[in-house]
């Protein structure tokens with residue numbers, strides 16, 4: 321019996337030889353009993369992708385993507401990133417001994433993610449522009465220099481990310497959840513999970529698919545608009561803005577795939593405000609003991625919004641993918657919380673503040 325992990329499903333993944341791996345996947349599926357009770361949803365779960373080696377679901381895509389880069393004999397790998405992709409690529413490239421270049425939107429990347437990209441030895445370039453601009457530039461860099469591009473336009477990245485859905489079903493004892501909720505930025509993850517579930521259906525392992533539900537930030541919601549206005553082609557947003565910097569993306573490259581995933585499964589897309597995101601980040605931490613970064617809390621904040629609007633049946637079994645660890649963005653946490661109380665080092669002072 322193989323342990324729950326990305327490579328448990330190796331027959332559904334493209335890597336031929338031994339993968340470059342940091343033992344990714346096998347993340348916990350938590351039953352959100354307290355938040356679920358508040359929302360009247362007894363079967364509400366969160367799959368904590370922050371428990372991956374570099375603290376986000378990106379590790380699932382990078383173990384496959386970087387293994388393929390190595391098999392293809394690539395000399396250098398590169399990506400543009402809102403942070404987590406660069407942190408993950410840097411770590412897997414280091415493991416594989418492949419030089420790595422990452423382009424980040426200057427001033428808009430969470431501290432923990434920059435620390436990871438730097439410490440894992442990537443060439444970290446800050447671009448004076450947003451993520452969408454950085455993505456344009458890394459395309460030009462890779463095409464002109466023969467460097468291997470590992471953003472989620474790279475299909476091998478999505479292959480690895482399929483395993484989120486595989487694991488969730490295994491962890492639910494083979495049951496397919498009624499609804500799978502993911503935060504959506506570049507829309508690679510929701511597209512990847514949908515592809516994997518279609519494969520399980522084609523192979524006869526499952527006989528139905530969950531309603532794929534994408535949640536975006538109110539200040540950066542091109543996919544939500546496309547769903548709500550029934551557009552076939554997405555209208556990009558030129559000035560996306562949200563505290564959830566991981567999903568601050570105006571022109572998602574996988575948008576068309578995400579629209580198929582949502583529509584083909586009777587799913588939906590919704591937007592949540594920064595306040596709703598931060599409130600849910602706090603609730604997950606204080607009511608469930610689960611520490612996630614803001615973008616990750618968006619998926620559960622979206623369920624709260626849809627439930628309050630009566631758009632979710634109370635008996636639905638729902639899995640929210642919470643995509644990155646709290647530690648990724650400590651500055652946003654410090655800004656949200658009361659600071660520590662500093663006292664003189666004596667018991668009297670301590671008792672007086674605890675009273």
Ligand SMILES: Cc1ncc(COP(=O)(O)O)c(/C=C/C(=O)C(=O)O)c1O
Pocket residue numbers: 376400401402403404405406472503504505506507508509510566567613615616643644
């Ligand atoms: C915590 C977290 N939650 C959700 C998303 C959205 O996933 P996609 O919809 O597949 O993009 C991201 C994406 C991050 C990057 O796009 C990047 O790191 O460059 C993330 O880091």
